[in-house]
Amino acid sequence: MENLQPSARTTFSNLPPEKQEKIVDAAVREFARHGYKKASINTIVRDAGIAKGSLYQYFHNKEELFVFIFERFTLLVKKTVAEQGRSNAVRAREGESSGVGQEDDFFSQVGRVLLAGIEFIDRHPEYFQIYLRVLFEQDVPMREKLLAQVRLFSREYFGPLCEAGQKSGAIRRDVPLAVVIFILDATLDRFLQGYAQGALDRDLDLVQRNRAELLARIRMILQVLREGLADGGTGQKA
Amino acid sequence: MENLQPSARTTFSNLPPEKQEKIVDAAVREFARHGYKKASINTIVRDAGIAKGSLYQYFHNKEELFVFIFERFTLLVKKTVAEQGRSNAVRAREGESSGVGQEDDFFSQVGRVLLAGIEFIDRHPEYFQIYLRVLFEQDVPMREKLLAQVRLFSREYFGPLCEAGQKSGAIRRDVPLAVVIFILDATLDRFLQGYAQGALDRDLDLVQRNRAELLARIRMILQVLREGLADGGTGQKA
DNA sequence: CCATAATGTGACCAGGTGGTCATATTAGTG
DNA sequence: CACTAATATGACCACCTGGTCACATTATGG
Numbered sequence: 001m002e003n004l005q006p007s008a009r010t011t012f013s014n015l016p017p018e019k020q021e022k023i024v025d026a027a028v029r030e031f032a033r034h035g036y037k038k039a040s041i042n043t044i045v046r047d048a049g050i051a052k053g054s055l056y057q058y059f060h061n062k063e064e065l066f067v068f069i070f071e072r073f074t075l076l077v078k079k080t081v082a083e084q085g086r087s088n089a090v091r092a093r094e095g096e097s098s099g100v101g102q103e104d105d106f107f108s109q110v111g112r113v114l115l116a117g118i119e120f121i122d123r124h125p126e127y128f129q130i131y132l133r134v135l136f137e138q139d140v141p142m143r144e145k146l147l148a149q150v151r152l153f154s155r156e157y158f159g160p161l162c163e164a165g166q167k168s169g170a171i172r173r174d175v176p177l178a179v180v181i182f183i184l185d186a187t188l189d190r191f192l193q194g195y196a197q198g199a200l201d202r203d204l205d206l207v208q209r210n211r212a213e214l215l216a217r218i219r220m221i222l223q224v225l226r227e228g229l230a231d232g233g234t235g236q237k238a
Numbered sequence: 239m240e241n242l243q244p245s246a247r248t249t250f251s252n253l254p255p256e257k258q259e260k261i262v263d264a265a266v267r268e269f270a271r272h273g274y275k276k277a278s279i280n281t282i283v284r285d286a287g288i289a290k291g292s293l294y295q296y297f298h299n300k301e302e303l304f305v306f307i308f309e310r311f312t313l314l315v316k317k318t319v320a321e322q323g324r325s326n327a328v329r330a331r332e333g334e335s336s337g338v339g340q341e342d343d344f345f346s347q348v349g350r351v352l353l354a355g356i357e358f359i360d361r362h363p364e365y366f367q368i369y370l371r372v373l374f375e376q377d378v379p380m381r382e383k384l385l386a387q388v389r390l391f392s393r394e395y396f397g398p399l400c401e402a403g404q405k406s407g408a409i410r411r412d413v414p415l416a417v418v419i420f421i422l423d424a425t426l427d428r429f430l431q432g433y434a435q436g437a438l439d440r441d442l443d444l445v446q447r448n449r450a451e452l453l454a455r456i457r458m459i460l461q462v463l464r465e466g467l468a469d470g471g472t473g474q475k476a
Numbered sequence: 477c478c479a480t481a482a483t484g485t486g487a488c489c490a491g492g493t494g495g496t497c498a499t500a501t502t503a504g505t506g
Numbered sequence: 507c508a509c510t511a512a513t514a515t516g517a518c519c520a521c522c523t524g525g526t527c528a529c530a531t532t533a534t535g536g
Contacts, residue, residue, distance in 0.1 A: 010483065033376075038275060041524060051485040053526080062524065107468075136374035138271075172469045179458045180467060186428035187421055220417045224410075228466030229418060230345075231410045279494060289515040291496080300494065 012058040012068070023048040023055070027069050032129035036066055036140045063141045070134070073127045074149045077120065084116040100218055106170035107222050109161060110184065114218055117152065117192045125199045132193065152192075153185045187221065250296040250306070261286040261293070265307050270367035274304055274378045301379040308372070311365045312387045315358065322354040338456055344408035345460050347399060348422065352456055355390065355430045363437045370431065390430075391423045425459065 012020065026047035030039045041062055045052045059065040100111030121128045134140050134147060151157060158181045165171040171180060250258065264285035268277045279300055283290045297303040338349025359366045372378050372385060389395060396419045403409040409418060 040522080042522080052524090053485055054483080056525065057483070132374075136370075169469050171467050172465075175458055175462055175467075179455065179462060182428070183425055183459065183462055183467070187424045190420070190424035190428070217417065220413055221421065224413055224417060224421055224466070226466050226468040227410075228462070228464050229409050229413075229421070230464040231407050278492080280492080290494090291516070292514055294495065295513070298495095 010057045015058070019050075023050065023058070024069065024072070027065060028126050028130065031066060031069060031133070032126040035133035035137045036062075037137065039066075041065075066140075067142055067146070070130065070146050071149075073124075073130060074146075076124055076127055077150055077152075080116055080120045080123070084112065084119070100215065100222065106161070106165040106168070107226050110188070110225075111218055111222050113153070113157075114188055114191065117188070118195055118214070121192065121196045121199050125196060128192075128196050129200065132196065153188050155181060155185075158184055184225070187225065191218075191221065253296070257288075261288065261296070262307065262310070265303060266364050266368065269304060269307060269371070270364035273371035273375045274300075275375065277304075279303075304378075305380055305384070308368065308384050309387075311362075311368060312384075314362055314365055315388055315390075318354055318358045318361070322350065322357070338453065338460065344399070344403035344406070345464050348426070348463075349456055349460050351391070351395075352426055352429065355426070356433055356452070359430065359434045359437050363434060366430075366434050367438065370434065391426050393419060396422055422463070425463065429456075429459065 012023075015023075023044075026044045029047065030044045034040070039062075041052065041055065044065075045055050048055075055065070059068065100108055100115060131150065131152075134143060137143075140146070148156075159177070162171060162177055162180050162184070166173055166177065166180075250261075253261075261282075264282045267285065268282045272278070277300075279290065279293065282303075283293050286293075293303070297306065338346055338353060369388065369390075372381060375381075378384070397415070400409060400415055400418050400422070404411055404415065404418075
């Protein structure tokens, strides 16, 4: 009577937390494995240990469930980004450098963004898989709207950063901003995709043990982005 | 009696060519639109104008049809690569530079590879879509085997090129080959993905008219790859 | 303890899937 | 022409999909 909106009969958020968790876990796992369209509601309810009818009391349909899960992903992203500065500071206090420079120079900032991405994948590999699936699947319901909420590195995120970089003289000015952003976006995105691919198989221990190697590789990539591939740059010989 | 292998009852290649073409077209369109798993056999036979039973006389199952289509893709790729040098030569004779240098220097070669990719997408956008779908879909039947047959830019293709580049002194030697390949691969791959996204919508005329712009952008990307993003390189001011 | 409301349940639905096979059609041949 | 072998056909199958709904179960409170 009081709720004219077409809404679920029972609010999901009123469920006991452990039940919520089971459902979310099952949905995240299934969506990460199969993307939106191929994900099976039947599998989700089976894994969550609830009846299908119950799920449809919390969410009107598959789409609403998926949007709900994806919104949790964007929340997690924002949380990780917010924690990024603090965690870097902690590492610095403990004597371990963040590995890509603490300064505010342009490339150190880029490196820290990349590290934040890695941190996120370590903590939430399945959520990141869902993000990738949305990126590459064509017929996800609210695709554009969902992606607009995150857009990890692309124009919206790197735009201001690169603009500032050009103004401060850190980045060459004879190349359009779009080209700069394109190369950064392509490289960082690909790096995280590769990292995520591995993060799902490898156990976390291994990932942590190889952290030094990882940092070294990031530093080299940043160096190449800065100085170029051609011989005769600033850092010719090791 | 004579054929013990589990094979199709009727050989597809014995069909009249126009019928073959209809079937291939329908299959390519459907696989490009929906990837392997979500592609519908029913849609394919409807679009091809044949009965479902007929299709299953030419191919045992969906997988065999898909592998057949993908193999046509790899053939097209090899054909395009083979024609690449010749078509560049023709353009040069007609007075229009290839746009990214005719010399044999490393970055000109990279540019020409990129141009060959664009050429391919212009001619066969739907086949390229299928390739992308295989790249991003997890549960395509022969995925690894299929991809190994092409691997557009990655290690197998860029490996020798970059190695030669390092030996000839065109590329810096203080960075591992893998890092060099990674950045090249990421950038070129992303560029072609973006180009393919547009090539499916835009009509070919528009694509051709913007060729000058395209070449300019490629030249800039190559320049950045060569000299780096940082200010103070060789080409500081326009 | 009972009445009522809220919530959980799974058989069921229409529609779609890849795949099959008895039958109809066509082609080839003597 | 007729007989046979090859090919084309689509109704049909078992299975799966997202979604529904009459009913069972539980919770609430008078």
